[in-house]
Amino acid sequence: MTVAQQRIGRIQWGDLQFGPGSRYHVTAIDGLDDLPDIRSEDTERPGQNGDYTGPDYTGPRTIQLGLGLRADSPDELRDLVIALRAATQPQRQPAAVQLLDQDTLVYGKIRRRNIPYDAEYLWSTGTAALEWYCADPYLYGLTEYSASTTAYSPAAGRTYPMVYPRAYGAAGQSGRISAFNGGASPAYPLLRLDGPVANPSIEQVNTGSGLTIDASLGEGEWLIIDTRTRAVLLNGSSPRRSWVRAGAQWPLLQPGANEIAYRGSALPGSPGQPSLLTLTWRDTSL
Incomplete structure (x- = not known):
């Protein structure tokens, strides 16, 4: 044997x-x-x-x-x-x-x-x-995973005045990321938000935890959010921890399947330029 x-x-x-x-x-x-x-x-x-x-x-x-x-x-x-x-x-x-x-x-x-x-x-x-x-x-885990999504945008709805055949706007975008943590402990994801966007929010759908940024990012600006160290850095260097709305529950990736929702508002003058959330993580255990 x-x-x-x-x-x-x-x-x-x-x-x-x-x-x-x-x-x-x-x-x-x-x-x-x-x-x-x-x-x-x-x-x-x-x-x-x-x-x-x-x-x-x-x-x-x-x-x-x-x-x-x-x-x-x-x-x-x-x-x-x-x-x-x-x-x-x-x-x-x-x-x-x-x-x-x-x-x-x-x-x-x-x-x-x-x-x-x-x-x-x-x-x-x-x-x-x-x-x-x-x-x-x-x-x-040695492998670093990454996934991205644009911010959720609602459906455009009906077009008025109504004519036949009826015309409807484009369907809404989901603004969601599916992330799998193959470890046995919660993983601390690294979040990157790319503008333009106003008051972006990130929710861990499985647990209901999440955070909202009370600020706007212009075109070409980005925000790095380290959920482990709680560092919030504008353009990767300037501390902006005060931008996180009070009462935030920082999202973690639980063992197994996770779903992250991303929402935000378009800035005036740039409705056609989507914001982007990029999620980076590794399988995590103790």
């Missing part, structure tokens, strides 16, 4: 690749499939047994990687050590750790690096250990 084996496979970190086909053999990995520490919102029940339990959230994820360095000479081994050291410097921002054969991506910062010196084995082999701190604990 053949027993299936789980293999880590290739891991891409910057310009370095670990695993099969490289000089850096993966010997161990910890923290990838583990559930990060839970940050609960439980409170004691005064005068009673037990707690009032609230929602559970997770803390950051820590991933530890063990490597075996394999070279053909001491000089080549030294080159491997220097390249690994150069690739694991302190970082200002997290970067992508890609597990290419597991269709998994995490964002982390190098927090520990250990490359021991062992004179008995250093002729052509060595070991190393790395640790990534992932403030964002989610596991993402």
Whole structure:
């Protein structure tokens, strides 16, 4: 009987690749499939047994990687050590750790690096250990999905005065996007709105959550909305968080099928220029 084996496979970190086909053999990995520490919102029940339990959230994820360095000479081994050291410097921002054969991506910062010196084995082999701190604990799919729609516009209705045969205006446009999250956790989509449009609104039809922008975008202007960080950037750089109408429930993509509705009003003088919503996301799990 053949027993299936789980293999880590290739891991891409910057310009370095670990695993099969490289000089850096993966010997161990910890923290990838583990559930990060839970940050609960439980409170004691005064005068009673037990707690009032609230929602559970997770803390950051820590991933530890063990490597075996394999070279053909001491000089080549030294080159491997220097390249690994150069690739694991302190970082200002997290970067992508890609597990290419597991269709998994995490964002982390190098927090520990250990490359021991062992004179008995250093002729052509060595070991190393790395640790990534992932403030964002989610596991993402490698594939980034994207879909777009124009804003909903109502049907034009009847034409008056009425003549026979009767003439009707064009049917309304749906202004909807179907998005599938193949993971087990809600995904935080990135939203881009391209003008011209006034007071655009985005609704997650499945859950009823959504947000409205109390502003107008002219032709050639766009707005980036990051639902995870809650950043709202005009033309990708100028903060406009205050444009989000109070009481917004930021839309998330639940596991499985999702439907997003996009509505907005045309600006005076540009009724024939449609606004565009572009939705970008990855499958997401914990």
